[in-house]
Amino acid sequence: MNNNCTSKTLCVINPTSGNGRTKKTWTYIERQLKDEGFEFEAYVTKHPEEATHITRSALQNGFSNIIAVGGDGTINEVLNGFYIGDKRINNQSSLSIIPMGTASDFARYLKLSTKDKCIKNIFYHQKELYCDIVRTSFIDWTGKKNIRHFINVADVGVGSETVARVNRNSKILGGFWSFFLSALITVTTYKNRDITVLIDDQEVFSGKACIVAVGNCSFFGGGMKITPKAIFNDGLIDIVLVKDLGKLELLYNLPKVYKGTHLEHPKVDYYQGKKATILANEKDVYLEMDGETPGKGNIEFEILPSEIKLYI
Numbered sequence: 001m002n003n004n005c006t007s008k009t010l011c012v013i014n015p016t017s018g019n020g021r022t023k024k025t026w027t028y029i030e031r032q033l034k035d036e037g038f039e040f041e042a043y044v045t046k047h048p049e050e051a052t053h054i055t056r057s058a059l060q061n062g063f064s065n066i067i068a069v070g071g072d073g074t075i076n077e078v079l080n081g082f083y084i085g086d087k088r089i090n091n092q093s094s095l096s097i098i099p100m101g102t103a104s105d106f107a108r109y110l111k112l113s114t115k116d117k118c119i120k121n122i123f124y125h126q127k128e129l130y131c132d133i134v135r136t137s138f139i140d141w142t143g144k145k146n147i148r149h150f151i152n153v154a155d156v157g158v159g160s161e162t163v164a165r166v167n168r169n170s171k172i173l174g175g176f177w178s179f180f181l182s183a184l185i186t187v188t189t190y191k192n193r194d195i196t197v198l199i200d201d202q203e204v205f206s207g208k209a210c211i212v213a214v215g216n217c218s219f220f221g222g223g224m225k226i227t228p229k230a231i232f233n234d235g236l237i238d239i240v241l242v243k244d245l246g247k248l249e250l251l252y253n254l255p256k257v258y259k260g261t262h263l264e265h266p267k268v269d270y271y272q273g274k275k276a277t278i279l280a281n282e283k284d285v286y287l288e289m290d291g292e293t294p295g296k297g298n299i300e301f302e303i304l305p306s307e308i309k310l311y312i
């Protein structure tokens with residue numbers, strides 16, 4: 001086994017990810033890895049947000065490699081355990097992922113095609129690369145200013161409303177149907193929000209917008225290439241601003257997002273920068289990041305170049 005893994009590795013497993021399939025699959029994987037003599041500890045989460053606390057505590061107690069086992073939400077929660085507020089706990093620590101989510105959009109971007117391939121990569125011949133991270137400040141649901149980090153894509157607008165609805169409905173329906181129905185309801189009822197967008201402190205837009213996506217990587221919503229030009233280690237965030245699109249226009253153009261060809265649309269603007277700010281000129285402007293909806297607000301994004309070591 002690679003030395004990096006023998007230096008205190010913790011697997012953090014979200015048993016509910018992948019529509020609950022991870023619970024069973026992990027039992028099988030764990031037995032297999034232990035049989036092969038790999039040394040690691042494992043923690044199966046019992047409730048949302050626990051992955052953050054477990055990761056934080058592990059990094060404060062000598063673990064240096066954390067493997068997130070689950071989907072984009074699990075990766076996000078684990079990633080946020082690398083920090084207390086804006087302070088990194090251990091600059092030498094590394095993150096690995098075994099993608100077992102419903103969408104697994106970050107893994108899709110890195111072309112980490114199957115969990116088996118990832119396990120082989122992580123435990124047999126690790127590849128090391130450095131990834132940018134985006135620091136975000138916003139107002140959380142308790143009304144306080146909060147800081148969180150993300151590795152993949154965040155958005156404000158129709159995407160965040162869809163995710164909020166999916167997360168509510170997924171308790172009742174399965175993955176595909178909860179996403180499909182939530183997207184349909186949101187797209188048909190959503191009202192474009194009045195916002196102001198600043199890139200590197202310069203105002204670029206003020207008015208009604210359908211969505212602003214902020215990408216460190218490219219995919220969200222299970223394969224939509226919303227920020228198609230984003231590069232995970234270029235020190236820049238990519239911002240795609242979809243202006244005042246009507247409902248029918250939105251539905252008509254949605255398939256283009258899967259191919260990443262929506263940038264050509266006249267109501268779509270594209271920017272890159274080190275910082276972005278979205279000012280909410282009305283209430284209910286929600287933030288979504290890596291499949292979670294942690295709050296709303298006036299929202300600030302800042303790139304942290306080559307911030308985290310990935311073993312994949």
Ligand SMILES: Nc1ncnc2c1ncn2[C@@H]1O[C@H](COP(=O)(O)OP(=O)(O)OP(=O)(O)O)[C@@H](O)[C@H]1O
Nearest residue numbers: 017018045046047048071072073074101102103104
């Ligand atoms: N033990 C648990 N019980 C209930 N929910 C949990 C538990 N552990 C984690 N969670 C929550 O599960 C949610 C979904 O996790 P995750 O995003 O990893 O899976 P997914 O939705 O299948 O994947 P993807 O986001 O890639 O589609 C997260 O919001 C997380 O907070």
